[in-house]
Amino acid sequence: MTALDEIKIGGLGASRKRVEDNRFIRGKGNYTDDIVLPGMLHMEILRSPLAHARIVSIDTSRAWQIPGVHLVLTGEMMATRNLAWMPTLSYDTQAVLATDKVRFQGQEVACVIADDPYIAKDACEAIDVEYEPLPPIVNPEQALADGAPVIRDDKEGQDSNVIFNWEVGDAAGTERAFAQADKISRLRLHYPRSHPSPIECCGSIADFNRATSKLTVYMTTQAPHIIRAAVALVAELPEHMIRIISPDIGGGFGNKVPVYPGYVCSILASILLERPVKWIEDKSGNLISTGFARDIYLDGELALRSDGKILGVRMHVDSDHGAFFSDAQPSKFKIGLLHSAFACYNIPAGHITARGTYTNKAPGGVAYRCSFRVTEAMFFQERMIQAAAHDLGMGQQAEAKARGRLLGLGISTMTEPLGAGNSREYDILGIKMFDSADLKVHMTGKAILRTGAKTQGQGHETTWAQIVAHELGIPAEDVVVEEGDTDTAPFGMGTYASRSTPVAGAAVAMVSRKIRAKARKLAAHLLEVSEEDVEWELGRFYVRSAPDRGVTIQECAMAAYSNMPDGMEPGLENTAYYDPPNLTWPFAVYIVTVEVDPETGVWDVLNMVAVDDCGVRINPMIVEGQIMGGLTEAYAMANMQFITFDAEGNCVGSNYMDYLLPTAWETPGYELHSEVVTPSPHHPIGAKGVGECAAVGGPAAFVNAVMDAIADTGVRNIDMPLLPDRVWEAITKRHDVSGAPPVRSDD
Numbered sequence: 057m058t059a060l061d062e063i064k065i066g067g068l069g070a071s072r073k074r075v076e077d078n079r080f081i082r083g084k085g086n087y088t089d090d091i092v093l094p095g096m097l098h099m100e101i102l103r104s105p106l107a108h109a110r111i112v113s114i115d116t117s118r119a120w121q122i123p124g125v126h127l128v129l130t131g132e133m134m135a136t137r138n139l140a141w142m143p144t145l146s147y148d149t150q151a152v153l154a155t156d157k158v159r160f161q162g163q164e165v166a167c168v169i170a171d172d173p174y175i176a177k178d179a180c181e182a183i184d185v186e187y188e189p190l191p192p193i194v195n196p197e198q199a200l201a202d203g204a205p206v207i208r209d210d211k212e213g214q215d216s217n218v219i220f221n222w223e224v225g226d227a228a229g230t231e232r233a234f235a236q237a238d239k240i241s242r243l244r245l246h247y248p249r250s251h252p253s254p255i256e257c258c259g260s261i262a263d264f265n266r267a268t269s270k271l272t273v274y275m276t277t278q279a280p281h282i283i284r285a286a287v288a289l290v291a292e293l294p295e296h297m298i299r300i301i302s303p304d305i306g307g308g309f310g311n312k313v314p315v316y317p318g319y320v321c322s323i324l325a326s327i328l329l330e331r332p333v334k335w336i337e338d339k340s341g342n343l344i345s346t347g348f349a350r351d352i353y354l355d356g357e358l359a360l361r362s363d364g365k366i367l368g369v370r371m372h373v374d375s376d377h378g379a380f381f382s383d384a385q386p387s388k389f390k391i392g393l394l395h396s397a398f399a400c401y402n403i404p405a406g407h408i409t410a411r412g413t414y415t416n417k418a419p420g421g422v423a424y425r426c427s428f429r430v431t432e433a434m435f436f437q438e439r440m441i442q443a444a445a446h447d448l449g450m451g452q453q454a455e456a457k458a459r460g461r462l463l464g465l466g467i468s469t470m471t472e473p474l475g476a477g478n479s480r481e482y483d484i485l486g487i488k489m490f491d492s493a494d495l496k497v498h499m500t501g502k503a504i505l506r507t508g509a510k511t512q513g514q515g516h517e518t519t520w521a522q523i524v525a526h527e528l529g530i531p532a533e534d535v536v537v538e539e540g541d542t543d544t545a546p547f548g549m550g551t552y553a554s555r556s557t558p559v560a561g562a563a564v565a566m567v568s569r570k571i572r573a574k575a576r577k578l579a580a581h582l583l584e585v586s587e588e589d590v591e592w593e594l595g596r597f598y599v600r601s602a603p604d605r606g607v608t609i610q611e612c613a614m615a616a617y618s619n620m621p622d623g624m625e626p627g628l629e630n631t632a633y634y635d636p637p638n639l640t641w642p643f644a645v646y647i648v649t650v651e652v653d654p655e656t657g658v659w660d661v662l663n664m665v666a667v668d669d670c671g672v673r674i675n676p677m678i679v680e681g682q683i684m685g686g687l688t689e690a691y692a693m694a695n696m697q698f699i700t701f702d703a704e705g706n707c708v709g710s711n712y713m714d715y716l717l718p719t720a721w722e723t724p725g726y727e728l729h730s731e732v733v734t735p736s737p738h739h740p741i742g743a744k745g746v747g748e749c750a751a752v753g754g755p756a757a758f759v760n761a762v763m764d765a766i767a768d769t770g771v772r773n774i775d776m777p778l779l780p781d782r783v784w785e786a787i788t789k790r791h792d793v794s795g796a797p798p799v800r801s802d803d
């Protein structure tokens with residue numbers, strides 16, 4: 057017998073079909089809303105219609121009288137249990153249910169728990185809230201203006217709307233670089249708010265059992281262990297009596313990282329009522345109140361030599377965080393990894409200043425297929441490069457197409473620091489960002505693997521088994537993968553920031569190696585030779601001097617339960633916690649050609665080429681799916697997705713008639729390339745993360761292409777989304793078009 061064919065057993069590099077799709081395609085997925093528990097009640101949330109207002113009174117008496125209502129929760133009641141406010145992932149506080157003021161349209165004001173969701177909804181409408189309106193603030197400029205009302209007057213010592221001022225880089229060196237420049241290129245733009253809008257909204261079922269004192273919560277979370285820790289700390293419940301279960305998740309993209317008030321209220325309601333309480337958010341609730349991404353303003357400058365050499369970069373950014381600073385990001389970095397901007401370029405000097413402000417909007421800057429502000433960094437980088445090339449006369453494509461249409465070429469390069477942590481630099485609320493895997497090999501050589509990550513559609517059940525197959529020669533189909541249950545999975549920080557492959561995926565390789573080390577001892581025992589005389593090839597140990605004499609990994613597994621050497625602990629299982637020595641740095645280039653119709657401002661993608669290097673690809677088919685999905689989301693952000701705010705703080709576009717999701721019809725075709733493979737030097741199997749890359753690097757390619765097509769107009773920027781009316785306005789009026797709020801409500 058010789059080594060197994062790795063592709064045939066579904067190992068590294070196999071385009072293995074996704075095992076999870078068996079149940080998804082058959083409609084047999086198990087999502088939070090599919091779970092029905094005996095005696096379960098239903099919860100609905102009353103949200104604020106106003107963006108900024110003082111609460112004068114809340115009268116719940118009519119709601120209590122509706123038959124079928126079991127509980128009405130208000131901020132005042134939460135406060136008696138010290139639960140009116142909760143901590144955020146950025147050391148801020150967030151209201152669970154409003155007590156003093158409402159601070160954004162859609163904020164949670166009260167909850168009703170009833171026999172069914174319809175009664176609960178009706179009862180919400182029977183709650184009378186008297187508001188005293190306050191002036192709303194919808195952008196950083198208004199937030200910083202003299203005399204602006206202080207949004208977070210609940211916080212002691214907070215006398216303005218500034219959350220932080222932060223800077224990084226070499227101010228003096230950058231100043232010198234700018235003094236030597238032949239030309240200085242400047243760009244101002246707004247990266248608009250975007251919403252991840254997963255198909256499945258957020259939800260939870262809290263089930264407190266008074267007899268056992270155990271709280272079980274089924275919920276849509278990307279980070280179940282973090283939620284368990286948060287519940288233990290906030291609700292002061294013992295951690296070992298809390299079980300968080302994330303069943304199947306219908307997309308997360310970062311939207312399902314934060315703790316939302318609905319989770320907290322359903323937990324408290326279950327404890328008070330001693331019955332399971334289900335909360336399932338509706339679409340508009342999700343779009344209006346859960347974590348948004350981006351919403352950041354750039355003032356950028358590049359110091360240029362006339363031959364195109366970039367001497368220095370200066371950036372100031374104003375980020376709009378909404379009413380509560382809830383970004384999920386490492387504690388050390390106030391504005392995430394924005395300073396990874398220009399990582400694709402060799403620039404001698406750079407300086408970034410960043411200011412964060414509160415506004416009357418739902419929390420912003422949280423995450424959408426990229427956290428830690430890397431998307432913004434790469435977008436600013438490539439938009440500034442395109443503007444600089446234009447300023448130097450190096451970037452224009454003069455060719456005008458027949459039929460009077462304008463042709464544009466857009467290029468975007470990106471590299472992204474993926475895989476937080478290492479624990480030296482990355483923690484969230486002090487918890488170090490390592491991850492974990494636990495592998496149990498049964499006596500027949502079949503196995504179960506559990507990790508601290510949580511798939512939301514990325515295909516971990518498929519790819520983690522491929523890593524085990526690569527390391528142990530156990531066919532991937534013999535390995536079942538489970539994630540998301542804190543009672544069974546080892547502790548991990550969850551899935552976001554494309555950290556699963558760099559961190560949990562590495563832990564899978566490391567735990568497999570621990571298993572192989574024990575299996576080697578078992579093999580030596582079975583082969584009656586010393587361990588040093590045993591060699592490994594995929595799936596089999598053999599005697600170095602007699603290669604025909606060997607035992608399979610499955611035979612070793614059986615021996616671990618039936619024929620272990622004297623003194624050896626029985627069984628074949630282990631756990632690995634992996635703290636990466638560094639981040640992984642995938643990189644990519646996206647090139648797109650577009651045709652713009654000057655009569656209407658409509659633009660079409662002619663061709664898009666994507667070259668991604670994410671190191672060793674575990675499953676090439678899944679990687680391609682990740683890239684296509686990311687490019688499609690990038691296209692949607694650049695072309696059609698618009699969710700914004702009017703002067704009253706009303707959220708405009710909070711439905712899928714306005715906030716458009718691209719269908720197969722609108723989605724362009726992509727030409728994907730995978731020839732460039734630079735394995736990560738420190739990841740055990742050389743893999744880097746990939747999930748976010750195309751969504752991070754893609755938007756600038758589309759915008760650059762349209763800007764290139766209309767370069768003759770002298771217009772330097774149109775804010776995303778590049779809606780036809782904006783492009784048409786830029787072409788006909790020959791000025792930049794801003795998309796920053798406030799917008800007129802009839803826009």
Ligand code: CDP
Nearest residue numbers: 514519554555556557673674675745746747
């Ligand atoms: O953390 P998240 O799962 O969102 O992102 P990721 O680690 O980039 O992985 C996304 C999917 O692509 C997973 O199924 C990975 O196992 C797979 N992948 C791969 O097959 N090869 C890589 N080099 C990177 C990711």
